Amino acid sequence: MIRITLLCLLLLMNLRLSAQDAADSNSIKPGRLVFVAGSQAVTTGTMLYGLNEAWYKDYESSPFHTKDDMGEWCQMDKLGHVYAAYSFAGPLSGMYTWAGLDRRKSVLYGSAASVTFLTVIEVLDGMSAEWGFSWGDIGANILGGALYAGQELAWQEQRIQFKFSAHIRKYSPAQLANRADQVYGTSPAERILKDYNAQTYWLSVSVHGFYKRWPKWLNIA
Structure with a gap:
């Protein structure tokens, strides 16, 4: 869904401020790692609360269910998911690098965190009568994270x-x-x-x- 793009832009503002001084390091910095984990948890919780207030509360809730939306919106919503996951992965990886993790782990953890965050939102969709958990969206999220991680691991650049x-x-x-x-x-x-x-x-x-x-x-x- 296109609201994913809005979430992406808002979260990136927070993540870039935290990761702007990211640099390679040979040792993990526990204090920074705690800060990274805490800031991600707070940001995620705040945004999920805001999303619920702005979106889900206006629709009836339902038991968890899936929905096949591959034929809708000419796949534009799927491109939005790819873009969101791809855009999240870079700043998230930078935060882990800033905390002292090596490049490979930072890339993998950052990309995984990006996909995980968007998957949580998809689960919320699955509990809304208006929407539904979409495997197509999940695939798009994974593709976006993989697009970033694959290039960083293969070429160390995008x-x-x-x-x-x-x-x-x-x-x-x-x-x-x-x-x-x-x-x-x-x-x-x-x-x-x-x-x-x-x-x-x-x-x-x-x-x-x-x-x-x-x-x-x-x-x-």
Whole structure:
């Protein structure tokens, strides 16, 4: 679901502040590791509470159930899941590096934490009558985490970056515009996050990473 993208952006703000001084280290720093675990737990709990207040409480709860939504939204929601998991993994890995874990463990733990967080949200979907636990979403989450981890372990850099952009789309005639306001909201933030028609996802490939004579600034997307 597109709200995953909003959660991703909000959590990244917190994680980047915590991990901005990340550096390789030969020893684990217990104090930092406790801080990392604590900050992730607090941030996750706070955001899940906020998600419940903003989203789930308005819908009837139900026993845990699954839902096959692979045929919905032209797969745009799945791209949102891939993007969220991929975007989470980097800052989370940086936090573990800052705490003193070696590069490999940091990448694996960070990517696993990213997928785990999004899986918790999926479980909440599974207990809402309006939605349902989606194995397609889980697969997309794993793909996003693997896209980050695989490159870090193989190349120690992100040669293939997953990108996202959006714009405010104007609809006409008036009847369609009114419908868009009802479905997507009226604020810029709501429109960017909810209107799949105005979103773009793409891969940006660093050719220089594979062929050193290629200019660094010129990627293929």
